[in-house]
Amino acid sequence: MKELVQYLAKSLVNNPDAVEVKETQGDTASVLELKVAKEDLGRIIGKQGRTARSIRTILNAAASRANRKVVLEIVEEK
Amino acid sequence: MEYVETEGDSVDEAIEKALNILGLERDQVEVEVVAEGRKGLFGFGAMRACIRATVRRPLRVAEEKGAGEQERMAVGQRGRGVVAEILRLMGVEATVEVKPGEAPEEVVLDIRSGAGGLLIGHRGQTLEALQFLATRIVGERRGDEGVQLVLDTEKYRERRRRSLEDMALRLGEKAKRQRKTVSVDALSVADRRIIHEVLRDDPWLTTKSLGTGPYRRLLIIPEGDRKRKESEKGN
Numbered sequence: 001m002k003e004l005v006q007y008l009a010k011s012l013v014n015n016p017d018a019v020e021v022k023e024t025q026g027d028t029a030s031v032l033e034l035k036v037a038k039e040d041l042g043r044i045i046g047k048q049g050r051t052a053r054s055i056r057t058i059l060n061a062a063a064s065r066a067n068r069k070v071v072l073e074i075v076e077e078k
Numbered sequence: 079m080e081y082v083e084t085e086g087d088s089v090d091e092a093i094e095k096a097l098n099i100l101g102l103e104r105d106q107v108e109v110e111v112v113a114e115g116r117k118g119l120f121g122f123g124a125m126r127a128c129i130r131a132t133v134r135r136p137l138r139v140a141e142e143k144g145a146g147e148q149e150r151m152a153v154g155q156r157g158r159g160v161v162a163e164i165l166r167l168m169g170v171e172a173t174v175e176v177k178p179g180e181a182p183e184e185v186v187l188d189i190r191s192g193a194g195g196l197l198i199g200h201r202g203q204t205l206e207a208l209q210f211l212a213t214r215i216v217g218e219r220r221g222d223e224g225v226q227l228v229l230d231t232e233k234y235r236e237r238r239r240r241s242l243e244d245m246a247l248r249l250g251e252k253a254k255r256q257r258k259t260v261s262v263d264a265l266s267v268a269d270r271r272i273i274h275e276v277l278r279d280d281p282w283l284t285t286k287s288l289g290t291g292p293y294r295r296l297l298i299i300p301e302g303d304r305k306r307k308e309s310e311k312g313n
Contacts, residue, residue, distance in 0.1 A: 002212065003167050004164070004167040007163060007164070007167055008164070008211060008215075011160070012211075012214060012215060024233065044086055046214075048291060048292070051210070051214065053207070054206075054207035054208075054210045054211050055207075055211065056208075057199065057203055057204055057207035058164065058207050058208060058211065059206065061168065061197065061199060061204045062167075062168035062169060062170075064196070065168070065169055065170070065193070065196065066169070
């Protein structure tokens with residue numbers, strides 16, 4: 001799951017080196033925290049959040065195969 | 079807009095001339111009759127028929143793109159790599175095949191996998207998400223120009239198209255029967271386009287989209303309705 005987000009994020013942004021994904025696993029659910037360079041935030045979110053929504057959709061499909069739930073959080077760097 | 083005006087002894091003859099000049103088929107032009115033409119009496123009072131033929135704007139830019147074929151397949155191959163990698167990371171075993179699409183700028187990536195409906199998702203949203211991200215990653219802009227990636231699996235596109243066509247015809251009948259505008263909401267751009275296309279040739283109906291973003295609705299209007307609105311606008 002982590003690699004999936006990493007791949008998608010790195011392919012979409014201008015600064016792939018700044019992409020960081022942290023995974024916190026619970027019993028049935030995991031939380032993925034995605035961090036990207038500030039200027040790339042828009043590329044990850046997309047117009048009307050479409051890119052972010054698409055990433056979440058794909059993530060949910062992948063997770064449902066493993067009978068898990070995944071939450072993707074996009075974290076803004078300070 | 080491109081057009082020609084031609085004259086002839088009859089309207090049909092004038093149309094024939096116009097098509098010869100433009101080198102187009104009858105269904106590629108819009109014909110407006112400027113003057114009907116009259117035979118007159120012994121050549122007196124005779125009037126030539128006159129028509130104006132306007133070139134219909136092609137829905138898709140077809141021709142002129144022999145060289146585009148290579149580019150299209152190249153984009154398709156790049157898309158295939160991206161989609162295959164996403165699927166692998168999703169834990170889905172699949173093969174992806176690159177095919178030319180129906181429209182000249184489309185290239186279809188056909189996914190064969192054991193995952194079945196998983197990749198389609200509710201109302202195709204997963205497939206749509208894959209297509210959107212693959213398009214973004216490959217870096218082709220969606221729009222009039224450039225190559226458009228279309229993802230498909232298990233003939234979903236064709237099935238969806240059929241059910242939308244059925245729906246369009248059904249709603250069209252309803253609009254005519256009740257003489258009321260029927261509205262359809264929450265359709266994707268591609269879905270709406272299919273409905274517009276299906277009903278375009280129905281002389282009794284007009285279709286229109288209203289609103290913006292996710293709230294955009296499609297209206298199916300019985301023609302009588304449209305005429306009334308237009309005459310109101312004229313005042």
